[in-house]
Amino acid sequence: MQSITMRRPDDWHVHLRDGDMLERVVPHTARQFARAIVMPNLAPPVTSIDGAVAYRDRIVSVAGPNFTPLMTAYLTDNVDADELGRGHAEGVWVAAKLYPAGATTNSASGVTDIRNIHPALERMERIGMILCVHGEVTDPAVDVFDREAVFIDRILTGIVRDFPALKVVLEHITTKQAAQFVADAPATVAATITPQHLHLNRNALFQGGLRPHAYCLPVLKREEHRLAVRKAGVSGSPKFFLGTDSAPHAREAKESACGCAGIFNAPFALESYATVFEEEKALDKFEGFASEHGPRFYGLPLNDGTITLERSDQLVPDTVDGLVPFHAGETIGWRVAG
Numbered sequence: 620m621q622s623i624t625m626r627r628p629d630d631w632h633v634h635l636r637d638g639d640m641l642e643r644v645v646p647h648t649a650r651q652f653a654r655a656i657v658m659p660n661l662a663p664p665v666t667s668i669d670g671a672v673a674y675r676d677r678i679v680s681v682a683g684p685n686f687t688p689l690m691t692a693y694l695t696d697n698v699d700a701d702e703l704g705r706g707h708a709e710g711v712w713v714a715a716k717l718y719p720a721g722a723t724t725n726s727a728s729g730v731t732d733i734r735n736i737h738p739a740l741e742r743m744e745r746i747g748m749i750l751c752v753h754g755e756v757t758d759p760a761v762d763v764f765d766r767e768a769v770f771i772d773r774i775l776t777g778i779v780r781d782f783p784a785l786k787v788v789l790e791h792i793t794t795k796q797a798a799q800f801v802a803d804a805p806a807t808v809a810a811t812i813t814p815q816h817l818h819l820n821r822n823a824l825f826q827g828g829l830r831p832h833a834y835c836l837p838v839l840k841r842e843e844h845r846l847a848v849r850k851a852g853v854s855g856s857p858k859f860f861l862g863t864d865s866a867p868h869a870r871e872a873k874e875s876a877c878g879c880a881g882i883f884n885a886p887f888a889l890e891s892y893a894t895v896f897e898e899e900k901a902l903d904k905f906e907g908f909a910s911e912h913g914p915r916f917y918g919l920p921l922n923d924g925t926i927t928l929e930r931s932d933q934l935v936p937d938t939v940d941g942l943v944p945f946h947a948g949e950t951i952g953w954r955v956a957g
């Protein structure tokens with residue numbers, strides 16, 4: 620196959636940041652995707668309707684009219700269910716994001732005990748507002764590579780049981796336990812998958828030395844987990860869809876004694892995913908994963924218009940707008956046309 624033309628895709632999980640960083644990164648997402656679920660973990664986090672509207676306006680002013688940011692509310696222990704409901708009714712918030720406090724970048728204001736947000740979850744269940752979940756426990760006694768699987772056992776199983784009509788997206792899945800949990804769960808549960816968790820296992824973190832640009836959260840896992848996540852992603856199941864988790868940090872913040880978690884994969888995201896689907900001989904499943912399963916789960920219309928990927932080798936540069944992109948220095952076999 621020399622080219623793929625498919626319905627315009629969406630990114631169901633991205634970090635667009637703010638200020639100067641926003642200006643640098645948004646064009647890469649807007650070039651490929653019609654819409655994106657925008658994560659609210661700014662400093663300070665996006666917890667109010669006014670804050671979300673202002674952030675949305677800043678994104679649109681950089682991205683232009685052909686890209687629609689879908690905003691999320693950052694859940695805290697003190698979340699006000701009425702404010703959530705109002706923001707959803709006004710069309711500001713599409714979803715709310717659960718960060719266990721301390722799990723990742725700018726999650727200090729996150730949730731310390733899931734019971735603190737039970738009233739919010741009840742409201743969300745009632746009004747059809749989606750819950751996006753960073754699925755890792757923060758218990759320091761739990762090995763960092765086990766935090767996703769333990770979260771499923773300790774927290775997520777209970778959420779799905781206690782709020783049976785609540786739609787839940789387990790974000791950026793990294794383990795065979797997560798892939799299995801989502802596959803076996805009711806139709807209210809889905810998952811996003813990043814390019815890095817399809818391409819890399821944890822060896823990539825230590826390839827000839829410490830590799831900060833392969834560091835993200837949830838951290839890369841063993842090969843058996845990567846293979847399970849790949850199988851889920853290319854399976855054609857409507858429960859699995861594209862969410863890059865593109866998470867740019869300044870180069871100095873990555874290449875540091877205490878480097879930040881996050882991989883900037885936005886510039887070549889579609890090319891990266893296409894490579895995986897081709898390797899798995901599943902290019903016929905790519906459009907579903909990239910352009911159909913997400914909107915159907917979110918209850919949003921499919922996009923009009925198409926995007927074309929052409930087979931063409933391109934060298935991924937060492938830096939893009941001063942940031943180190945995923946696949947830097949590698950040759951990738953596809954190119955978004957136009």
Ligand code: DOR
Pocket residue numbers: 634660723724753834835836837866867880881882
């Ligand atoms: O690697 C990550 N980076 N994982 C997250 O959960 C957050 C993100 C960020 O905002 O930097």
Ligand code: ZN
Pocket residue numbers: 632633634658864866
């Ligand atoms: Zn993320």
